[in-house]
Amino acid sequence: MAHTVNRYKADIREFHFVLFEQFKIQELFGKAPFDDWSEEVAVAIIDEVHRFGTEVLGPLNAVGDEQGCRLENGQVLTPDGFKEAWQKMYEAGFKSLSISPEFGGQGAPTGLSAITTELSSGPNTAFEMYPGLTIGAAELIEAFGTEEQREHYCGRMFGGTWGGTMCLTEAQAGSDVGEASTTAVKNADGSYAIKGSKIFISGGDQDLTENIIHMVLARTPGAPKGTKGLSLFIVPKHRTDAEGNVTGPNDVSVSAIEHKMGINGSSTCQLAFGDNDACIGYLLGTEETRGMRQMFQMMNYARVGVGLQGLAVASTAYLNALEYAKERKQGPSVRNFKSADAPRVPIIEHPDVRRMLLDMKARVEGIRALIAKGASHLDRANSLKHTGGSESEISYHEGQLELMTPLIKAYSSDQAFRICETAIQVHGGAGYTRDFPVEQYCRDSKIFSIYEGTNHIQALDLVARKLNLGGGQYAMALLQDIGKFVEKHQASEVFRKSIGKLSEAHGAVSSTAMQFMTWFQAGEMERVPLVANRFLKMMSEMVIGWLLLDAAMIACERQEALDQEHPDWSFYEGKKHAARYFALNVLPEVVASAETIKLGDRSPLDIPDAAFATV
Amino acid sequence: MKILVAIKRVADPDNANKVKPTADKVDTTGLEWKPNPFDEYALETALRLTENGKNNKVRQGEVVVVTIGNKDTETQLRSALATGADRAIRVEAEDTDLDGRLVAAALKSVVDAEKPDLVLLGKQVVDGDSNSVGQMLAQLLDYPMATFAATIQEEADGRLLVGREVDGGVLSLRLTTPAIITVDLRVVAPTSVYSKHTDAGFKYSDGVRFAALPAIMKAKKKPLDVKALADLAPGKTNGSSYFRFEAPPARAAGVKVPDVATLVNKLATEAKAL
Ligand SMILES: Cc1cc2nc3c(=O)[nH]c(=O)nc-3n(C[C@H](O)[C@H](O)[C@H](O)COP(=O)(O)OP(=O)(O)OC[C@H]3O[C@@H](n4cnc5c(N)ncnc54)[C@H](O)[C@@H]3O)c2cc1C
Numbered sequence: 001m002a003h004t005v006n007r008y009k010a011d012i013r014e015f016h017f018v019l020f021e022q023f024k025i026q027e028l029f030g031k032a033p034f035d036d037w038s039e040e041v042a043v044a045i046i047d048e049v050h051r052f053g054t055e056v057l058g059p060l061n062a063v064g065d066e067q068g069c070r071l072e073n074g075q076v077l078t079p080d081g082f083k084e085a086w087q088k089m090y091e092a093g094f095k096s097l098s099i100s101p102e103f104g105g106q107g108a109p110t111g112l113s114a115i116t117t118e119l120s121s122g123p124n125t126a127f128e129m130y131p132g133l134t135i136g137a138a139e140l141i142e143a144f145g146t147e148e149q150r151e152h153y154c155g156r157m158f159g160g161t162w163g164g165t166m167c168l169t170e171a172q173a174g175s176d177v178g179e180a181s182t183t184a185v186k187n188a189d190g191s192y193a194i195k196g197s198k199i200f201i202s203g204g205d206q207d208l209t210e211n212i213i214h215m216v217l218a219r220t221p222g223a224p225k226g227t228k229g230l231s232l233f234i235v236p237k238h239r240t241d242a243e244g245n246v247t248g249p250n251d252v253s254v255s256a257i258e259h260k261m262g263i264n265g266s267s268t269c270q271l272a273f274g275d276n277d278a279c280i281g282y283l284l285g286t287e288e289t290r291g292m293r294q295m296f297q298m299m300n301y302a303r304v305g306v307g308l309q310g311l312a313v314a315s316t317a318y319l320n321a322l323e324y325a326k327e328r329k330q331g332p333s334v335r336n337f338k339s340a341d342a343p344r345v346p347i348i349e350h351p352d353v354r355r356m357l358l359d360m361k362a363r364v365e366g367i368r369a370l371i372a373k374g375a376s377h378l379d380r381a382n383s384l385k386h387t388g389g390s391e392s393e394i395s396y397h398e399g400q401l402e403l404m405t406p407l408i409k410a411y412s413s414d415q416a417f418r419i420c421e422t423a424i425q426v427h428g429g430a431g432y433t434r435d436f437p438v439e440q441y442c443r444d445s446k447i448f449s450i451y452e453g454t455n456h457i458q459a460l461d462l463v464a465r466k467l468n469l470g471g472g473q474y475a476m477a478l479l480q481d482i483g484k485f486v487e488k489h490q491a492s493e494v495f496r497k498s499i500g501k502l503s504e505a506h507g508a509v510s511s512t513a514m515q516f517m518t519w520f521q522a523g524e525m526e527r528v529p530l531v532a533n534r535f536l537k538m539m540s541e542m543v544i545g546w547l548l549l550d551a552a553m554i555a556c557e558r559q560e561a562l563d564q565e566h567p568d569w570s571f572y573e574g575k576k577h578a579a580r581y582f583a584l585n586v587l588p589e590v591v592a593s594a595e596t597i598k599l600g601d602r603s604p605l606d607i608p609d610a611a612f613a614t615v
Numbered sequence: 616m617k618i619l620v621a622i623k624r625v626a627d628p629d630n631a632n633k634v635k636p637t638a639d640k641v642d643t644t645g646l647e648w649k650p651n652p653f654d655e656y657a658l659e660t661a662l663r664l665t666e667n668g669k670n671n672k673v674r675q676g677e678v679v680v681v682t683i684g685n686k687d688t689e690t691q692l693r694s695a696l697a698t699g700a701d702r703a704i705r706v707e708a709e710d711t712d713l714d715g716r717l718v719a720a721a722l723k724s725v726v727d728a729e730k731p732d733l734v735l736l737g738k739q740v741v742d743g744d745s746n747s748v749g750q751m752l753a754q755l756l757d758y759p760m761a762t763f764a765a766t767i768q769e770e771a772d773g774r775l776l777v778g779r780e781v782d783g784g785v786l787s788l789r790l791t792t793p794a795i796i797t798v799d800l801r802v803v804a805p806t807s808v809y810s811k812h813t814d815a816g817f818k819y820s821d822g823v824r825f826a827a828l829p830a831i832m833k834a835k836k837k838p839l840d841v842k843a844l845a846d847l848a849p850g851k852t853n854g855s856s857y858f859r860f861e862a863p864p865a866r867a868a869g870v871k872v873p874d875v876a877t878l879v880n881k882l883a884t885e886a887k888a889l
Contacts, residue, residue, distance in 0.1 A: 036832055044694060044831045052825055088820065093827035106832060565635065567645040 006058030007437040008123035009319035013571050015046055015115050018368055021558070022551055023376040025111045032386035034109055034379075042112050045097070049116045052094060056085050058123035064265025065126070065440050069206075071257045076205035076267045082127060086208040090160030094120075095131050100142070103158045109382075110375040114308060118368075122312035125444050126265030130163060130203050136302055137164025137215045141234065144285045144294045149234065153213055156244055163209040166302075167198040167216040167235075167271065168295070175457055177292070178226035182218040182273065184233055184281060194218060194235055194281040195274035197255065200451075204269025205237070205254045211246060212237040216273065216281060217295065220288050232291035233281035235273060251279035262443035300405050302452050304374060307408035310416030310448045311367050317423035317441040318360040324427050324436070325353055347426075356426050360419050362578040362586070365551070366544035367412045373547060374404040399474030403466050404543075410458035410533075411540035413448030420445050459532035462539070463516060475513065482506050482546050489553060494576070498549060498583030505542045505587045508594035512538065515597065530604060531597045538590045545579075545587045552579035616676040616769070616792075616810070618661040619731040620700070621722055622654040623682060624691045625742045636860035640711065650691045653737025656803045659823045660796075661735050662699045664769060667812035668819060675812045677701050681725050683708050683718055689839065697826035697834035704729075708844045714855040717848055719751035724847035726756060732792040733775070738763050738799050749797035759794045765801040769811045 019025050020039060029037040060081045067079040089095060098113035099105025108116075121128045138157035141149055156162045173179035182196025194216060198204070205212065214235040223229030238246040251274050258268040273279045284294060325348040333349055336342035347353045381397035383389070420442035424431035431438045449455045467475045486503045489495065512535055519527050555572035562569045627647040635642045650658075658680065665676030680695040682688050683706040692703040706721050726734060734756075739746035753760035765785070766778035777796060779786045790796070801807060805818040826834075872878045883889040 036835075038835070040690065040693070041832055041835065044690075044697065044826070044834075045828055047694075048697075048826050048828065048831065055822070088825075091827075092825040093829045094825075097828050104829075106829060565642075565644075567630075 004059045004063060006054045006123065007061065007320065008054055008058040008316050009323070010050060010053075010119060010122060010315065011319065012046065012050060013568075014365065014368065016043065017551070017571070017575075018372045019111055019115065021554055022369065022547075023111060023372050025109055025376070025379065028109060028379055028383045031383070033107060033382060036106075037109065037112075045108075045112065046115060046119070049094065049119045052089070052092070053119045053123035056088055057120060057127055060085060060127060060265070061124040062434075062437070062440065064124065065262075065444075066264075068259070068264035069257055069267040071205075071254060074253060075207065076254060076257060076269065078130075078206050078208060078267065079265050082130075082265065083208055085127065086130070086160065089131065095135065095160060096158070099135070099158050103142070103154050105158065109379040111372060111379050114304070114371055114375045117305065117308045118312040118315070120312075121309045122316045124265070125309055125313055126263040128309075129263065129266040130206060130208060131160070132305060133166060133203050134160070134162075134164040134209075136298055136305075137166060137213055139301075140215055140232070140284065140294060140298050141213075143297065144232075144290070145234075146286060149282065149284070152242075152244070153234065156211075157213060161209060161244075162211045162213055163203055163206060164213045165201050165203050165215065166295075167201050167204075167214050169198060169200045170196070171199055175454055177217065178228075178230070180217050180219065180230060182216060184216075184218040184220050184231060184283075186220070187280070192218075192220075192233060192281045192283060193274060193277065194233060194279045195277070197273065198271045200258065201269045201271050202266055202451075204267060204271045205257075206267055210238075211240065214252065214271070214273075215284070215295075217291050218281070223289050227292040229289055230291040231288045232284040232294050234284055235279065235281040239280065251276050261446055262440070263447055299452070300402075303405050303409035303458070304371065306448050306452045307367070307371055307412035310412035310445060311364065311371060313441045313445045313448075314360070314367070314412075314416040314419035315364045317420045317438050317445075318357075318364050320436065320438055320441075321360065321423040321426040321431075322348075322357055324430070325357060328428075328430075330428075353426060356422050358577065358581045359585070360422055361574070362548060362582040363415050363419055363544075365575075365578050366548050366582060367408075367415060369547035369551060370404065370540065370544055371408050371412065373543075374401050374408050377401040377404070395470070396474075396477060399470055400478065402469055403462075403474045403478060406458040406462040406466060406536060407540040407543065409452065410449070410455040410462075410536050411544075413445070414455055414537075416445040416448055417442065455536075456529070456533055459536040460529060462536050463528055463532045467513060467516070478543070479506065479510055482542065485546060485550065489549070492553075494556065495549060495552065495580065495583075498552075498580050498587075501583045501587040502542070502545050502549060505538070505545060505590035508591045509535075509538055509542045512594045512597055526605060527600070527602070530602075534593050534597060538593045541582075541586055541590050545582050545590075548575075548579035548582050552576045616665055616733060616773075617729070617731045618664060618676065618678050618733045618735055619726060619729055620654070620657050620661045620678060620680045620695070621682070621734070621736045621748070622658065622680050622691055622695060623651045623740050624648045624684060624688050625651045625740060628741055636862050639857050639859060641860055648687070648691070650694065651737055651740045651742075653739060653741070653798060653800075655737075655823045656798050656800065657735040657737050658695055658698060658700060659803050660764075660767060660798050660808050661733075662824070663808040663813070663819065664733070664767065664810045666810060667814075668810075668817040669814060674699075674701065675810065679704065679729055679731065681706065681722065683713060683721055683844070685709055692839060693834050694826065694831075696837040696839070697831040698824060699826075699830070700837075702837065703839040704842060705839065706842050706844050706847060712844075712853050714853050715745055715747040715751060716855075717844075717851055717853055718748050719755055720848040720851050721844060722748070722752050723755040725842075726752075730793075732773075732794075734758070734793075734795045736795070736797045738797040749795055753795045756793075756795070759790045760796070761788045761790055761794070762797045763799045764796045765799050765804075766807045767796065767802065768809050771811060773811075 026039050028034050064079040070077045096105040097108045101107050138154050141153045157164050168177050170180050184192040184194050186192055216233045216235045217230045219229050236250055237252050239248050239250045241247050253272045255270040255272050326346055328347050329344045330347050332342035333345045377397040377400045381394050384394045423438040430436055490499050552575050555575035559572045627649045661678045678700045679702045680700045681704040736749045761777040763779050764777045765780045768776040775790045777788045803822050805821050
């Protein structure tokens with residue numbers, strides 16, 4: 001029997017710190033477009049979403065994992081309890097937060113909705129994919145659909161009556177989306193006949209909603225090859241009348257569902273469109289071959305969403321490991337290691353366990369700050385647009401978000417798997433069993449580095465596109481921001497050494513970026529992908545090292561007003577230790593990575609295929 | 616039906632380890648606060664009694680929440696308003712200036728002014744656990760009272776059939792309004808409370824409902840009145856004082872027994888529980 005108790009843990013104080021003390025979201029409250037928002041409301045929302053996560057979603061996490069989804073008579077059945085949870089969630093308006101007021105939402109700032117996403121993904125990451133993708137699909141229609149399309153689909157999808165999916169992947173078109181061969185041929189009435197098959201479609205079928213709206217990338221006759229020739233179509237599972245009543249099937253069928261390593265509660269479907277030549281789709285908007293551009297605009301948010309999934313799961317893995325380490329007794333303290341009858345101590349007293357815990361803490365909190373920074377740029381750009389901010393300010397914030405997006409997606413998801421692995425290690429053998437949640441977290445988290453563009457695709461996006469965006473001005477602005485921080489704090493008594501390491505990492509990232517330029521100029525293009533992932537990691541760690549130190553400076557200031565008995569004193573002390581640990585244990589690796597890249601090793605390129613193995 | 620619900624905030628019981636008892640008071644700096652769970656059940660009960668469970672967007676009555684506390688306690692009132700209460704009243708006071716008698720006296724004045732059909736309270740507050748305010752208030756008002764309610768059914772004529780859990784069974788009381796009820800944990804089970812608008816057999820979600828996120832924003836605009844304690848309980852002061860607080864003794868470590876037989880044996884011989 002799977003556990004039906006909640007195992008999700010969150011440190012709510014952390015959210016308040018990130019939101020109000022580090023990124024100061026309250027500066028945007030009370031003016032357009034966030035007029036109705038206040039700190040008090042934000043706090044109340046965080047509490048209520050947390051309660052929903054721990055009371056409703058958390059208890060279904062292991063159930064979803066063990067039961068998985070089933071395909072019966074062409075219909076996918078989700079695990080026990082998912083349908084009730086879905087209904088509860090929409091009844092209570094839990095998915096309206098980030099939605100625009102036009103469709104009954106609250107138009108919340110992204111900084112806040114990012115936290116509520118973490119608080120929903122952490123308890124049950126598989127479940128959260130259904131509403132997550134539904135909102136993504138509806139936002140596509142909201143952004144690019146005709147007035148009629150917006151009216152017909154958005155309200156029903158945002159309200160949870162209908163579900164939604166993103167259908168890009170085909171057997172031959174994974175990372176290479178442009179190879180998609182699903183076709184769309186215009187009918188006399190202006191609709192399109194859709195034919196083809198998609199694989200790996202999350203939520204491709206489920207029993208949670210009356211209807212499912214698939215956003216399908218397909219090619220019209222005569223359209224160019226590659227991504228340029230793709231258009232996006234709205235393809236419902238069931239046909240409906242103008243009032244939204246289901247009138248009959250639309251020739252979309254589930255050929256199979258995948259049996260997976262993790263996120264078993266989320267159905268991953270192989271879908272066949274138009275097997276009987278009776279599948280109708282509607283062009284999103286009015287122009288063909290816009291599909292990839294439309295999809296990309298949404299994909300940026302979706303990528304931040306995957307970063308949040310990674311953070312959410314890693315964070316609860318860390319907090320579960322912490323709890324276990326305080327309770328599990330094993331061995332004497334290292335100070336008494338010679339005495340056989342020394343008292344056995346909780347494993348949190350062992351140096352190596354403390355190292356693992358602090359390593360997880362620093363990474364989790366660093367990634368949270370990285371995502372909060374991205375969200376803050378988006379909110380600030382949005383606020384400036386509504387309050388007559390200057391072009392250059394708006395462009396600065398938008399550029400920083402663009403630059404952060406591949407870091408958020410790839411660094412968070414890579415680290416999430418490793419953090420979960422460390423959490424298992426802290427548990428010892430217990431962590432390898434299903435009695436504890438960390439093994440599921442580890443399995444669930446692996447997908448994050450693969451979907452929504454593999455992490456190598458993110459790294460290529462960073463080095464080939466984002467670094468040079470706006471003539472490289474956004475990357476320069478980032479380096480300048482960090483440079484200024486170093487200058488301001490290099491005399492800090494407590495953090496001199498840490499700031500020094502940040503400064504060295506800053507130098508290492510700058511010089512590696514310059515190195516790329518020379519390779520590009522010398523036509524040695526193939527060297528770049530060889531080191532792109534490593535560079536993404538360097539850059540992420542530089543930014544995170546900076547953000548953690550920034551938090552530590554805030555912590556030092558706030559601590560002055562508190563005595564040691566105050567619970568916040570320990571909270572701030574934790575911020576300082578996380579920053580110092582990261583600066584002195586992780587930032588030196590950034591410098592080492594730059595050295596490694598400078599070696600210019602080509603062996604992965606030079607080794608003949610036949611030399612990899614004799615089989 | 617018009618219902619008055621009394622609410623008190625308590626230090627989050629999950630963070631009780633942060634409470635540092637000192638000589639004659641509990642140091643509350645930096646604590647997180649939550650509504651008393653039994654008061655949350657009282658609010659849920661009040662909402663169920665003023666709606667048709669099937670169509671709970673339409674209110675069938677009025678719920679007024681009241682607390683006695685400082686400005687910070689408005690957080691708990693706002694949260695009650697977000698959950699569905701219609702109005703709120705805060706009586707300005709510090710916790711340390713209050714005891715059960717004073718609270719009951721102040722609540723009596725609120726009841727006199729508001730004239731609700733029903734006053735709902737939690738059976739006790741999980742900080743002091745004195746279990747007294749409801750009873751004292753009933754005495755002051757001379758109202759019929761049912762304590763430890765586990766079920767409440769509103770009958771066609773407006774009387775309330777209350778099931779009280781007592782040792783060995785359920786004691787049923789029929790109350791004529793205006794009345795006072797203090798509620799126990801099971802009152803928030805799916806079929807515990809029925810207003811006369813709700814179909815028999817309707818099943819609520821177990822527990823206390825969630826505040827809809829849009830409602831959290833709208834709660835800011837619901838009315839919240841502030842009153843002075845001295846106006847409601849003139850001439851009355853806190854009659855209790857505390858001598859000393861002590862942390863409970865730390866629990867001794869448990870033992871693992873190899874099998875059920877040993878367990879039964881230990882329970883019988885060592886714990887003398889069998
Ligand atoms: C559980 C799950 C859910 C999913 N949900 C959805 C969904 O809802 N909608 C949807 O459309 N898709 C979905 N996918 C598909 C997912 O997006 C793809 O799996 C992903 O894009 C990778 O494609 P692929 O599996 O074909 O791998 P491949 O593209 O074959 O990649 C294999 C490896 O080769 C590398 N590689 C590929 N091309 C290049 C290149 N040009 N340069 C360098 N390296 C390269 C990759 O980085 C990877 O390491 C899902 C997949 C899974 C497993």
